[in-house]
Amino acid sequence: MNLIKLTAISASALFLFTVAILLRATELYLMSAAIASLPVLSAVIVLIAKRGIKCAQIMPASTHEGTAFSIDTTITGAKRALGPVWADVTLPKWLEPCCNTRSIRWSGASAIQSIKVIPKKRGLYKIGSTVLHLSDPLGLFLFSRKHTIESRLVVLPRAVRIPGLQATLPAGGGWDYDMDGASVYGGGTEFHGVREYQHGDDLKRIHWRSAAHYGKLNVIEYEQAGRGHLVIAIERKKGTEAGKGPWSTLECSIKIAAAIAKDSLKAGASVRLSGLPDGSAASLYGSGPDHLGQILYSLASLEADAEESIGPTLLRELGGMSKEAAVICLVPELTDDLAGHLAILAERGVRSHVVLLLSERGAALPSSITDRITSAGALFTPVECSRVKELAHAT
Numbered sequence: 001m002n003l004i005k006l007t008a009i010s011a012s013a014l015f016l017f018t019v020a021i022l023l024r025a026t027e028l029y030l031m032s033a034a035i036a037s038l039p040v041l042s043a044v045i046v047l048i049a050k051r052g053i054k055c056a057q058i059m060p061a062s063t064h065e066g067t068a069f070s071i072d073t074t075i076t077g078a079k080r081a082l083g084p085v086w087a088d089v090t091l092p093k094w095l096e097p098c099c100n101t102r103s104i105r106w107s108g109a110s111a112i113q114s115i116k117v118i119p120k121k122r123g124l125y126k127i128g129s130t131v132l133h134l135s136d137p138l139g140l141f142l143f144s145r146k147h148t149i150e151s152r153l154v155v156l157p158r159a160v161r162i163p164g165l166q167a168t169l170p171a172g173g174g175w176d177y178d179m180d181g182a183s184v185y186g187g188g189t190e191f192h193g194v195r196e197y198q199h200g201d202d203l204k205r206i207h208w209r210s211a212a213h214y215g216k217l218n219v220i221e222y223e224q225a226g227r228g229h230l231v232i233a234i235e236r237k238k239g240t241e242a243g244k245g246p247w248s249t250l251e252c253s254i255k256i257a258a259a260i261a262k263d264s265l266k267a268g269a270s271v272r273l274s275g276l277p278d279g280s281a282a283s284l285y286g287s288g289p290d291h292l293g294q295i296l297y298s299l300a301s302l303e304a305d306a307e308e309s310i311g312p313t314l315l316r317e318l319g320g321m322s323k324e325a326a327v328i329c330l331v332p333e334l335t336d337d338l339a340g341h342l343a344i345l346a347e348r349g350v351r352s353h354v355v356l357l358l359s360e361r362g363a364a365l366p367s368s369i370t371d372r373i374t375s376a377g378a379l380f381t382p383v384e385c386s387r388v389k390e391l392a393h394a395t
Helices: 002-023 026-051 208-214 249-266 289-301 310-316 336-347 367-375 385-394
Strands: 054-058 062-064 069-076 085-089 095-097 103-107 110-119 123-135 142-156 190-196 218-223 229-234 270-273 325-331 351-358 379-384
Touching (some): 069 123, 142 289, 249 325, 310 325, 351 385, 379 385
Parallel strands (some): 229 325, 325 351, 351 379
Antiparallel strands (some): 054 069, 085 123, 095 110
């Protein structure tokens, strides 16, 4: 199309120039020169405008796996080009456009381009360069300019509930999976301490003595009686992950762990993740919506890069586990070492539940190891990754 336009302009200028020579008409000389200079002038306009055009990106800081979101690119000074302007955002792997269309709206002299993107896999992403495309007013030439815009996105894992899994998990001690039972943070029956007043707290729980002493409102914090403690351990030793992409054994383990953490916290349990670096908020027992956010963020960043398996890690953390604690292990394979470590946990009064992620349908289970695991008092549930995928797509 651009070549056709340029050919038409050139032919028109050449025709007028030829007629001007034959008729010796000065005006026609000027007209042919003006027409011939149009492409140059059109290109110069864009080249000058390109210097003053800037790009910025607006996007959410976090989203959930499988949930579409918008990336808005603001092109400041776009009207200076006097022609079409658009941007191509460089997306990392697993972030895919919902469709091949983009919408552009104008706000003053700025153009705002929106594209819908759907994350196929949880993780920490960096969205880098944006290529700005400008066309001249006549639509003859296309100029591109690369803008380095670094935006970071946290894709939280999708929570996938396995039917029957919650029902088979260790019961008692407050580890209740009743999804209808709402809990109020700090509103249990056992005295836990005093903390600073937060919006929405019951005014009846204000601790007037400390409020008078410190000059600020404090409230009495209670704990749910018999609140259970849950430890979620995900096997992520190097080389243990089976499968690739969003439905590998590690990815399915994280999806199941997200659902277990969400349901457990909603039911009033205190939850933490095993094997995280010291100082990580998700590695400490916690409850409430804020702690769920910390757990999901930690799950979003996990990779199969650990130096040791979950068994030795759990034994190292055993000192911080109460007798009411329960451990759920999500693993891609069963080993004799794991069975031995679970037996030690059982001797210390810690209950455990092993969820085995199978990368292939109908994979055979090692009966000798499963017998050792169940004889150690642990519950055992095999889950196929294909089943996790089906459940995720059904919700």
